[in-house]
Amino acid sequence: MVRHEFVTVDPDKCVGCRICEYTCSLEKEKTFNPTKSRIRVVRIYPTINASMTCRLCEDAPCVVACPRKALEQSKENGVILVNADKCNGCGWCIEACDFGAITLDPAKKVVAMCDLCNGEPKCVEWCPEEALELTTKDILSQKARFEAVKKLMEATQGQPKAEAKS
Amino acid sequence: MLHIDVGTGKTKIQTFDEAFAKAYIGGTGFGIKTLLDNQPAGVDPFDPQNPLIYALGAVNGTMVPCAASKFGVFAKSPASRLLGEAYSTGQWGAELRQAGYDIVIIKGKAEKPKYLWIDDESVQLMDASHLWGKSTWDTEEIIRKDLGDQYIRVSTIGQGGENLSALACLINDHFRAAGRTGLGAVMGSKNMKAVAVRGTHDVSVAEHEKLREFCRDLYERCKGPATSKYRTLGTPANVLSLNKQGALPTRNFREAMFEGADKISGEYLNEHYVVKIEACSACPMRCEHIASVPEGPFKGATARIEYEPTMAFGSSCGVDRLDAIIKAVELCNVYGVDAISTGMVVAFAMDCYESGLINAEDTGGLDLRFGNAEAMVEMVPKIALRKDIGAVLADGVKLASEKIGKGSEALACHIKGVELTGYDIRGLKTAALGYAVSRRGADHQRHGSYGPDLGGQVDRFKADKSRGRLVADAEDIYAIFDSMILCKFSRGIWKGYDDIANLYALVTGIPCTGAEMQLAGERINQLGRIYNIREGLTRADDTVPPRIMNDPIPRGVSKGARVTKEDMDILLDGYYEARGWTQQGVPKAEKLKDLGLSEYGAVVASKRA
DSSP states (O other): OOOOOEEEEOTTTOOOOOHHHHHHHHHHHSSBOGGGOSSEEEEETTTEEEEEOOOOOTTOHHHHHOTTOOEEEOTTTOOEEEOTTTOOOOOHHHHHOTTOOOEEOTTTOOEEOOOGGGGOOHHHHHOTTOOEEEEOHHHHHHHHHHHHHHHHHHHHHSSOSSOOOO | OEEEETTTOOEEEOOOOHHHHHHHOSHHHHHHHHHHHHSOTTOOTTSTTSOEEEEEOTTTTSSOTTTTTOEEEEEEOTTTSSEEEEEEOSSHHHHHHHHTOSEEEEESOOSSOEEEEEETTEEEEEEOTTTTTOOHHHHHHHHHHHHTOTTOEEEEOOHHHHTTOTTBOEEETTTEEEOGGGHHHHHHHTTEEEEEEEOOSOBOOSOHHHHHHHHHHHHHHHTSGGGHHHHTTOGGGHHHHHHHTTOSOBTTTTBSOOTTGGGGSHHHHHHHTEEEEEOOTTOSSOOEEEEEOOSSTTTTOEEEOOHHHHHHHTGGGTOOOHHHHHHHHHHHHHHTBOHHHHHHHHHHHHHHHHTTSSOTTTTTTOOOOTTOHHHHHHHHHHHHTTOTTHHHHTTHHHHHHHHHOTTGGGGOOEETTEEOOSSOGGGOHHHHHHHHHOTTSSOSTTTOTHHHHHTTSSOTTOOOTTHHHHHHHHHHHHHHHHHHTOOGGGGGGOOHHHHHHHHHHHHHOOOOOHHHHHHHHHHHHHHHHHHHHHTTOOGGGSOOOHHHHHSOOOSSTTTTOOOOHHHHHHHHHHHHHHHTBOTTSOBOHHHHHHTTOGGGHHHHGGGOO
16 A cells, blocks of 8 residues: 655644755755745744645645646655646646645746655754654554543543553 | 945945955944945934945855844944944844845935835835834734735834834844844834845855755754753743842842842743744754743733843843733834843833932823832833833933933943843953943943853952953954854854854855954954944943942842942953053054954044054
């Protein structure tokens, strides 16, 4: 079975430092330019911070939306591959994406999205807060399940004796 | 380098060469140099010819830790009528670098309220009549909405700057301020409300792979012991440590220990009020402690809390309530006034009130005694809007005491017109010298020379000539921090000038040694002195306020400490000698020659004797 891994953020840990943006643009473009980063930080005053990037949706709406068939979802790992020759920067994919995870190169007018850096995303490696994680939906639901049970048990039985391992 | 005359709307792009870059590095080096060269000598701070200058450092817009977004603002200061300089960070500085500029020089005066909109190569003056009278937070929000982009960064004044308060600052990214020396008023005097920036260009460096590996090391250092204070309790950790040392300014320097210190401590703040830690651009240290008041009369007040404002609105005003301190700092951010100076001005007003020099009629009915937290909070808008006694206090303690008279000058704690900051320098003799000679007036940030005093390297209660060299050396490395521009909270991670020179070379491609970097630090300090001398500074201005000189600390470990006139002379003589200055504090011709500053010899020649 194909495991669609993607980079996700824990907003409680994210401090909005944008190191993910710097390291992404350095890796992909050999320069520093957050507007070319495949991951972007959202800060909403006063205290909300979160990095947003491609979630590798099943039957990705961006691929469906592209009128020039410039986008293709990899059968191997689910990343969205961009054919730069076909893409003309029309922005239909950007509108179709619910997460604002598609970047339009301001100079080349071609879109780009997270390709997971061959399975070892630089943003995850460099995040100083360990707020970013390469994960799958299954692992996320597993975590949520354990957290929910832990909270429920704490509420009904007081503090658990040992921390539940998730 | 972008020049804009906001009166005519004319812009000009000027480039600079490698020699200029290497001689002055960036930040404060660029700021002082361009101010000296672009401002006619002796003009009034509110004269359209006084330029407001934004200057970036060498490493802005890169992943170098704690440095991506630092920027400096420079102009002739309405507070000191000497060098005005203030620093901020957040996101704005990184954006300006991405837009393609190192320096922005704003001259002239707009006919109607305007703001500057820098969108990469496009530079426009936009109508700001709908923004005049608005708070800093509203202004940022409205500009982003008007221009339709949430990632636009805005450096703006509030009502404080519009009303030409000498305490007025520039706020960017909601919680960050270029706070000191009243530069918000210089922007206001130009009928300018803000500078909004969007940049989409690449910021490329000479050696990106090597820089990345160097940054890997630097990020590790940022997570080490050198920065742990900033990552845990933050600067408010100083409250208890300075209180213990008898160096916590209390009730306008009547005392140096505060009985309510526990309740305004970093420990108390973090336990009861800090709701989130945030970071500036590319900072793995992330020091911003965002505090919010959960209940009570100031419920909902939210501010980034540091030691200095906690001291100014806390112990200095005799207030032991953090909810009121957070509210006061929030109001300072919103109205665009410096939270340090504003707190110290309120403390001064409380001292005047208790001494019977002003009364309830002056304060608009407020019972402005030390410790009255509600009255303190109400004073912030009064000052920013120039209401009641606020009309006088908005000019800072120096001018306010001259207007109030009746001996209130003895209570006015300032150096060169800039209010004292959070170290009681009576028992810190090295710091006292650093404060006395700082080029922007009372200031701990140009030298950090409380370090040797509090660290026990010297006898902090005794003045001797050797402190001159200590302060001069500290100023030189600090000038490099302020030029690169590196956050001073990261100062402990840097292994001297060689380390910083290596970074400079990796980013710019300009070869640089530690020795050259050190020389640049000295050059920049001498240039600051030349500017100040040109604008009228003399030896008499290098001093400490009457309270520091005449009133000994009344109790505690620092009991009896003060800085006498004799102390001051010993300290100044040692410092002037170390700097290569005459007895009058003027750089000698050979010193200027050694530093490549001979072109400025004529500016100061007549002041040497």
